[in-house]
Amino acid sequence: MSTRRPKSAATQTTSLPALPPDRVTALTEALRGLGPLAEEVVVTALRLALERAASAFVAEQARSLEDAGLLEQVQAGLDQRTR
Numbered sequence: 001m002s003t004r005r006p007k008s009a010a011t012q013t014t015s016l017p018a019l020p021p022d023r024v025t026a027l028t029e030a031l032r033g034l035g036p037l038a039e040e041v042v043v044t045a046l047r048l049a050l051e052r053a054a055s056a057f058v059a060e061q062a063r064s065l066e067d068a069g070l071l072e073q074v075q076a077g078l079d080q081r082t083r
Contacts (some may be wrong), residue, residue, distance in 0.1 A: 019027065065071040 062071060065074055
């Protein structure tokens, strides 16, 4: 008895209808307009990831300073610098 698995979506091919020539320019313009949007999505995602990583790092350092009994001393030093 054969146990053939169905093709995955990645290996299936779909024949799309041809794009009418009068629509090529509109599609090209739409795709060009997506470039800046895609770039902004990447930049925003990177910014958020960096902010999260920095926040986690600062929280970890604060825990380490607190465990060493130095957090209040560091906070006092920072407070003096901002005056």
